[in-house]
Amino acid sequence: MRLLLVEDTYDMAEAIMIRLERAGAACDLARTLEQARECVAVQRYDVIVLDINLPDGLGTDLLREMRARGERTPILMLTAEFSVDDRVSSLNWGADDYLVKPFDHRELEARVRALYRREAGEKSEEVALGRLRFNPGARTLRLDDEPLPLTRREISLLEVLVRNRGKVVSKERLFESIFSFEETDVGMNAVELYIARLRKKLGETGVRIATQRGLGYRLDIDG
Amino acid sequence: MRLLLVEDTYDMAEAIMIRLERAGAACDLARTLEQARECVAVQRYDVIVLDINLPDGLGTDLLREMRARGERTPILMLTAEFSVDDRVSSLNWGADDYLVKPFDHRELEARVRALYRREAGEKSEEVALGRLRFNPGARTLRLDDEPLPLTRREISLLEVLVRNRGKVVSKERLFESIFSFEETDVGMNAVELYIARLRKKLGETGVRIATQRGLGYRLDIDG
DNA sequence: GCAGGGGTGACAGCTTGATGACAGTTTCTC
């Protein structure tokens, strides 16, 4: 999941970043509205977490601009205190959810995940893949009820492939979903590496990753 | 698709070229207005991507010249920052679209493709060819829902034939749509080769490539 | 039957992807 966090206070931003990254998101941070605009122009995000109070304007401005352009990226607003005004105007302008600070981090994680899931139209959290069952929220994979341990990166990769199972996903797209701008010096070879590692772990489970030369990879399920 | 990119900054040009070429376009690069004029004089393009700020003038000058000559080649303008002036004058002078830098590369790809498609008057992205379905954007071909893998060149060739299905396309025209000036040392035999390879892959799918001796090739659909 | 364009198999060079080994880093455990 590629995520943009727009939040100016250092401590808050840091805390949220750490949590979301641990939860497997490739997470970019913007400290100002201006930075956020640049990020949004260059990168497509799965979810945006947007603070309302920013040094150079209101988060709702960005929200409004994006919706005016027809961008439907799920956006979760953060508001410093419970303000009926903020809430009403946010939802009016097309925010998908909002959260009042201070909040429980697990709450934020759950809501972000819900937005991400809703975007893909998945109803339940767990996805059945032949003999495998994948739970992106809990970040677990099981083979016939037996846990099959994967690392953070492997799960991030698998998550994108599962969301697009049966369809080809380009290597660039996979890269963007796994690595944030901060990790931009990572080579494209890393994607190939994790594909290889995933393949090895998936083994003969009936789930395969097919290579489409020059186009990308596709997750196929036997039977 | 034969495309001209007019862009002076090296990195930007490089990045765009790589993307568009991977997307199957035969892509010429002009670093100056002067170079661009030469290209346009010599070669017919399907789409032109034109930066406004160039070392020896404004992209809008070229736009104006071409429109004055009655050339209707789809042109997408690139502008360094959001300037209402640029936008208004570009669209006034007959630009077909514009994009503000920085942008998401997929956005550029999608817009270029939209212009190309519009030029041919295609409404939807996917084209039905008997039992085959061809999606030039995703660059996929399917036979009864089964993917039929083609290589980059094969798809580029097929794309031109499909756009002109039922009509004869000259070998020179096919050559120009597949190879850019940089690949000009490639022999005309290469077109024949790819025709042969395409024929082999198409097999008995009801889509045939007929040879019109001395004139070119024509894509026919049975039934 | 002959001239010239077109078709095609074989091949060599190149690009892209796969993978083992390794070193730096983080995380876990005691």
Added chain:
DNA sequence: GAGAAACTGTCATCAAGCTGTCACCCCTGC
């Protein structure tokens, strides 16, 4: 906090697939 274990990403090497040339054959229309 020290040591161990696991995770990450780079590099080098290997394998597979794509590309375009060549050579040679086959048609087709005179």
